[in-house]
Amino acid sequence: MSKLQKLWLTETIRLREEHTGALEDSETNRRVQVAGGDFVERLQHRALLLAERDGQLQALNHWRQGSRLALLAMLVFAVLSGIGLSVAALGDGLRPVNVFWALGSMLGLNLLMLLAWLLGLLFAGDSAGALGRLWLWLSEKLARDAQAAQLAPALLILLQRKRLSRWALGVMSNGFWLIALLSTLVSMLLLLATRRYGFVWESTILSGETFTALTQGIGALPALFGFSLPDAELIRISGDNVILSEAARQSWAGWLVGVLLVYGIIPRLALTLICWLLWSSGRAALKLDTSLPGYSLLRERLQPSSERIGVNDSAPESLHQPHSGHNANPSEEAVLMAIELDTQRQWPPSELPEGVRDAGVIDSREQRKRLLEQLTRFPPARLLIACDPRRSPDRGALSLLGELSRCAGATRIWLLPPPNGEALDSNRLSDWHTALDDLQLPYNDAAPLSWLEGAHDSE
Template identity: 40%
Template sequence: MPETQGKAVEDGFKAHWLAETLRLREALWGPLDDASESRRARAEGRGFAQRLLLRARYLAEREKLDQVVGKWAGASRAALLGLLAMGLLAGVGAALGALGDGGRSVNVLLALVALLGVNALAYLFWLSSFLIRSDHAGSWLGESWLWLTRKLARGPDAALAPRALAELLSRQGALRWLLGAVSHAVWTMAFIGALAGMLAILSARRYSFNWETTLLSPDAFVWLVSALGRLPALLGFPVPPDAVVRASDGLQALPESAMALWSGWLIGCVAVYGLLPRLAGLGASLYAARRRLRGLAVDTTLPGYAELRDRLDPSSETTGVDSAATDGYQSIVQPLDAGSRQTVQLAVLGIELPTDVAWPPAALPDGVSDLGVIDSRSQRHQILDRLQHHAARRLLLVCDASQTPDRGTIALLSELGSLAQQTHVALVSPAQAGERSQARAAAWREKLLRAGFAPEAMHDGLSGGLGWLEPPGGHDVSADLAHAQP
């Protein structure tokens, strides 16, 4: 069934990403020659949107855009891992900077500000960014990741992948949330590093803690320490008693138990006011991005999509090349995978043969089906549609070696070859062609090789091709072909 060969198009994120990448490429450098891909999309897709995705997938595979997107996705993951590693190291460094080497007493409030101050400002900036209508506002770490991935991209096609991703996410309202998730993830790793660093150095060194002030009274510090410790206390972190707080003015010697209380209080504040809000922001951003992408759909009114409606969802289908070929474009045959669709076993087909070439061949083996000769666009359309639904296991294409192998003929041979499991080409010469056909045989072979046909798939004359086509068991599939006709 066509739906099996087309894998029923998974309307997933990658399919939409490929479609957007292809749309941007065609908008920048002109439309691609998509006659074969559009035909397959029409046969396999249900509805215009699904056919757009199918066409994009087939063209992306042909133009290697799927590999470009895959490589960029890998580079973006590497860039994200790099940012996460940098965040982890930055957190460790912040912990070392806030606590010092243990040679002097640690001012607990200054250490807390050093560990939480920048994060608090960044978090408030992210929350306030929702008052601004911008996809990038409030997520400078996320923007840094996107900028880094663009720098890692090499080549014009590679640069399209991040741009297509950003535009696709922006249309769905998910870009802000994705960048926010990246930012929260980096901050989360920073706090994990800070907490790990604090636990390590507080376990390995002896620290003393105090508070200092010129203007405030001890009661102000008692209230502040109690207020900040209220939430961490719910999770089991210690809070220094009022007497310990008052005595920690740097003028009195305190027992080791008091230092342990200050250490636990500081770790609890960093965990509750630093790590937990970032984890909450990360979870909220991922949930919101996933929810917005759940309703992902193709906007068929976009430039580059709307123009394809006549080809992918026509009221009446036409034949011929839909758009001019790009410079240097070469059709490539892509043999059909065995078992990917229903097949008629063996078939032979003539391509624009002159009248003095007898058809069907007199020596046609039993069990080989004659598909006729393609002489017009209507016949081409009929044969392609037939093979699209009922492919051949072996297909022999018979061509006039005296004619010039132009781009259109090679493209037709490649398209026909993509509708069979194995395809060979027989080059026949009319009686009056003489040396002309021999001189052009080299041109045929060169272009067929460039199109992906193997050297052993080319035959000089019809007898060699029919010998390859002759079935070993003589099974007659004429009835299968007749049943396959629409």
């Protein structure tokens, strides 16, 4: 795939996730992380894998085929339009040709569309224009793939970041009219070569001098390229009667051909080449905008900040030791809570004293954060924490106990008895006693509910 196609496919996947939600990509992300590369390369690799899995890659190929068919259809239409313009301008040769009607038929619509394109370029920014929208619509219809819905919007968004859509669609618009005018020129030369036309000009309110000045003014630039320019006498006489001389016919025919070439074909050719050069130079600078939310949310999943290869740092001389404490300005509240209890234990205890608030069981990081925020804002006078001594007193649990104790006026640990029919491991219970002694937190094997209720120590 080319660079443009990779960027296009990546942008398509981003738009799809914006409209339908995040895709299931756990396996894809693992494969991307193994493949490596910088963040942009990983985004493109992820998009390619998801597109292959979900059908966007096949839809892209169908869309490209449809776009080629749409261009071919527009090319055929441009050729037929050019032939129609020349036939409308010159007619069947049975009636004389009004030179200004012929000129308006060949160049009038082209000049209006050229003016509309230039105004759109100045004021509408990256507007696709009528021909651009027609091409995009035909491409999608001819693709006939439901997965191609985000392809056209993704392409326009990608190109608009470097303002390239105006030049890409400018090549198409000016190229269409260039083909149409070339077809007009060729078919007009064939008609002039095979039929005998007479040329006149007609007007009710304009004088012959006005037409003479207008005709010579328009023909002055083509005359510099060697095209014929009718003299003033020939122009004046042609307003009264059809001049049958060969010189007069050839002079008017050369004037029409020169005007069509200089004012129609050459400007369109120049604009097509300019748009193509600007498109080609800007296409190399295309890149993804990784600051978009759809991409920035993927950074941690595709390029984790905690990713490690081997041992990077030496072990510290000593590990951080958790410590307990107390809050110097507690309220009058008493709080009972538990950490990491299994579902077989009943909680809260049935004999919970009146006035004691049950803070529940803390099992997850979110619950821990929420409870610490509450206790920090409203520190209780007494805090009783129930622990299951069948679990090991790991550093995480001890650190949590120390942090909770610093949020209360006084803290006590309740080492719960085992369920009926079970016995505690004496070694593990000894580990709890040692750890809590080191943490300088008092503990009880029986429920110190009287202490919790009124600060009366039962020991």
